[in-house]
Amino acid sequence: MTNPIPAKMKAAVLFGPDDLRVVEKDVPTPVAYEVLIKVMSCAICGTDPTVLKGNWPSRPPFGTFTPGHEFSGEVVALGPYVEDYKIGDRIAIETHKGCGFCRNCKEGHYTICLNYGKNESGHRHYGFTADGGYAQYVAVHISNLYRIADNVSYDEAALVTTASCVHYAIDLAGGFLGGEVVAVFGPGPIGLMAVELAKALGAVKVFLTGTRENRLAVGLEVGADRVIDINEEDVVKTILAETGGLGVDIAFECSGNKIASEQAFRVIRKGGRISIIGDPHEEVSLNLRDFVLFEMKATGVRGEGNGDTRRSLAMVSSGKLNVKPLISHHFPLENIGEAFETYTQRKGGAIKVIINPN
Amino acid sequence: MTNPIPAKMKAAVLFGPDDLRVVEKDVPTPVAYEVLIKVMSCAICGTDPTVLKGNWPSRPPFGTFTPGHEFSGEVVALGPYVEDYKIGDRIAIETHKGCGFCRNCKEGHYTICLNYGKNESGHRHYGFTADGGYAQYVAVHISNLYRIADNVSYDEAALVTTASCVHYAIDLAGGFLGGEVVAVFGPGPIGLMAVELAKALGAVKVFLTGTRENRLAVGLEVGADRVIDINEEDVVKTILAETGGLGVDIAFECSGNKIASEQAFRVIRKGGRISIIGDPHEEVSLNLRDFVLFEMKATGVRGEGNGDTRRSLAMVSSGKLNVKPLISHHFPLENIGEAFETYTQRKGGAIKVIINPN
Amino acid sequence: MTNPIPAKMKAAVLFGPDDLRVVEKDVPTPVAYEVLIKVMSCAICGTDPTVLKGNWPSRPPFGTFTPGHEFSGEVVALGPYVEDYKIGDRIAIETHKGCGFCRNCKEGHYTICLNYGKNESGHRHYGFTADGGYAQYVAVHISNLYRIADNVSYDEAALVTTASCVHYAIDLAGGFLGGEVVAVFGPGPIGLMAVELAKALGAVKVFLTGTRENRLAVGLEVGADRVIDINEEDVVKTILAETGGLGVDIAFECSGNKIASEQAFRVIRKGGRISIIGDPHEEVSLNLRDFVLFEMKATGVRGEGNGDTRRSLAMVSSGKLNVKPLISHHFPLENIGEAFETYTQRKGGAIKVIINPN
């Protein structure tokens, strides 16, 4: 049995641009279809520094808003109408909740809900437009809960949305059938997970490109067959040479970088695919002639959709996907400032930095 | 401007198996995300006689339950949080509303919601597990509303779910690209709509099979290229002969009949598809050898899903789909008994029989 | 019965860059799986001026090569092993023939055959890497033949590959289901056909953008609901405004123009698609942020594939697709120079200019 739920909790609150402070705050009360989650782990995501700048559309007011969207924890209270979950359930969460009734939601595309940011429509984007996981407790709709198996730790569960972003990217791109040759651009957490998931789903050769030696080394550790330091080798020439001139079946652009994006379009085979997951920082300049003449396909990917988090979690708990090599640091909630510094400055080879609020 | 909403209304209520009576009942109050609809037209569907038997799972209690699920009307009141609709909007409805959070709903398959019949989960199946359109007023969730254009009458709008069942069948079967050769089994409303929609989406040859001469005549009227009276001609031989021995690209089984189902599997080409929409009355006995050796596909279809009602409506209002030839009779709500008799006994060549409660 | 086949024929032959001359040449002899076609109509395509420049990869030698790839005619002789065609058959052709055994061909993507231009592999691209239709006779593999119905003229049949390029674009983009809102960029023959085919497959609203008033007028004639002169109106603002701020379901880029390509990416709805058919003349500069955040899809399209020519033809012969409004001029083979001048300078409002060699 869990302890009684306190009235107050510690939570990180955004008071202004880049002004995140840990303060005392009321523990929220779960309303219909919501549960109260005692947050055990919340990982810093590459989007968080942007969120902290304070310009995210539909952000809750400064002085009230708690960010954090990659979290896991324990169900400690149930709102009305909750049937499928019970107190004590161990839970991973999904970030996006659609309104459920717009055209995109009805067609299963809740990550691109047309009522984005309208709380009154039922839409939630936890840690962006609604309070998230950098707190001891958070109320979450049952639509966003995934029960985790006993053999999955809370820290691992917090990383499952990183995996499911890639899972959804593969889903949107038309799936995998085994035997794919893959190029991943950018060895950030998403890119590293793309390497790992591609292998777990049957890819036979995975290239990983980047600049930092230590990240490329992690890439090899999680399964990349070939890493390319873009400062040392010509990415396009190398990949074409090592695929018999054909190019790869699918490229995952996970860097947001202009040069990488342009390269990604140039290493795919005739009839190949490119999946763009990295948030593009700047305009790219593309020669689309080969894209047209050789009937390529491109898909953009926002985040974890189509319930694919269920798939990622199942693969973690069955041992097919190992997210542990990406976890580099842990901090208590009080030290969230230091945690962000570690993450953004990549101190100590930081990859995924986890806050443990309880 | 509409008149003030009365407190009481006339509604057909199911008091027991096949005991449907028009009584006075409270006008419902729309709750969050619902609107109150003044019902203008509600068509009798082939499922209604089954519903009236009283055994449908999760049926509301006898003495309270109002069936009717193919309806249209005017928005006369708004519940809380309704933003996208206003009083006076003319509306067609969709029958199924998923819970929005089960696996199937999140993947866009709300017609097969895992919380079917659980009202407290937010699921609704209007006219089956929640009050429907054989009444002067009904409260409906905004998820199920489709605004209709001025050039679409309420009677036509009431038939749009018949069209969207077929639309969804085509969707689930993988779509149309134009040039298809099609066989439709059963000239009921669904089958006739299948003929019409197939043609509107580019099919070049449509066979229609059945027994009743007058229905087959309507089939010709709505676009069938060839009708086959199964008592006069051998369906399988005829279709194979008239497709150069190849068979059709896709067969739509719309009869629920055992013989028709078996024939449908035998007239499709190597690599062809069968879409089963008719509710199967009895076991079918199938030789699946050709299905396996020639890599055929079969899909089952429950009803209108994936927001395809929007597509059907758009095609009606742009003149690509004409549902009027299917409307054979009109009755006021008071005469609903006679309406059902007309429908089930196909009096006067009845096809679609419409109740106009206001 | 056709007349005896002569030993010599008139044919346009490319003697050097932009040096096309009508000369006497041997009538070819069909080899295994080929038929000899007496060419009745051959339309000038937008790619032909590029072909005439002489730089197309794997072009047959100057002094021997006959271009022309949109043609139709009558079967007048059969090579060995031809069973499915007979002398007198009226035929439309498809331009691409794959080798049949490379990975792409086996997967059904013969337009991007990995043995492109290698005649000895069995690959053919008629009018590009093998002799084409600007001649009285041409030998064509049975893989590329489509029998035409009596009600389809040879001139119409010559235009069917224009239609099937768009048909294949829709195929690659995932198909149509009816009810689509569409934007077409560029009112050339491909763009105009995109308008027409989109409507024939159930689209409810089609925008067409361009610069020339007369072409936009043809656009209206073939079914565009709204034409936008890009010199008069802001394309992106207009389309967004007239789609309730949502954007279109699918954009077809048919101009090859840099500005149009960039606009096409900006008018599609969240979750929408862009199909790029126009051969891109220059690099495009794209902000891919919305593409990623709103999960859009892009596909490149080379030409008519997947046997979709069969679909286009079926729709022409059943009256669903009317290619006649695109035919503006006819010339005998002798006047092919004047024909090209008419086409490239758009004399007399030229759209499709047809050569009739017999």
Added chain:
Amino acid sequence: MTNPIPAKMKAAVLFGPDDLRVVEKDVPTPVAYEVLIKVMSCAICGTDPTVLKGNWPSRPPFGTFTPGHEFSGEVVALGPYVEDYKIGDRIAIETHKGCGFCRNCKEGHYTICLNYGKNESGHRHYGFTADGGYAQYVAVHISNLYRIADNVSYDEAALVTTASCVHYAIDLAGGFLGGEVVAVFGPGPIGLMAVELAKALGAVKVFLTGTRENRLAVGLEVGADRVIDINEEDVVKTILAETGGLGVDIAFECSGNKIASEQAFRVIRKGGRISIIGDPHEEVSLNLRDFVLFEMKATGVRGEGNGDTRRSLAMVSSGKLNVKPLISHHFPLENIGEAFETYTQRKGGAIKVIINPN
């Protein structure tokens, strides 16, 4: 370097129904696009006993025909136009070769070529309608060759079509995304491979049903999470109970058995899929009501298509798929009679029995 090719070879020849004898025969000469293969391994397939009965459509004449379709070997001679292979290449083969020009072949479905059995069209079904691998040498079209890596033995390569049948089944059924719950009916070689491939592509739970204890034990060895002896447990009840009442995502019917087929339709979840690979021995009696009401999908699968053999092979050579546990016996070509006896009577727990002709 290989030895000179002899003029004569040993080959098993079918002289009449079930009359297979090893005789001396001319070594074939590869024609255009063919290579000569020195057969190293040829596995007995479940279809072979049927082939030996002599009724297969388009069988070559008794007294000449050599069956055997799961084989591997070394390229020892090249026919004209062969560019991509060289003498000494180690090769796995695919059984079906389409004509390349019928509608189905052009769309990528060469396993259901419309010119099946017409040798003059270019179609081949090695070991069925053309000579196969129970011989020291066989001529094979380059369309059917897959080069094998050094770490893959000839025996393993001979089993790759067993794997690719299942691979293609998954392909036709719409692919895997990881996290699937699967039921496999029938622990024959195809069923066992379905277990293994499902796991290799990310399935998290695989049920396997059958009757023979030793086969179910092999099932556990190759990765089944749960085996069900149908004589001991109620298959449908067990699977539903162990999936929380939901059923499985996909069922693979690999037995050809009537009861198993009927069960397979009853254990899939709402919205689930069934893939039928087993050649159905007799009619099945199906209640399709749930299939319709819960929008299920069924696909039939003939054999290895869509180039998926490339995928299976890549997974074998990268260690993701281990076919060795299925290889139970080896025989020299002379003892082919004993080999068939071992296979059909399952002597010594026979699963896959391999002939090594050289």
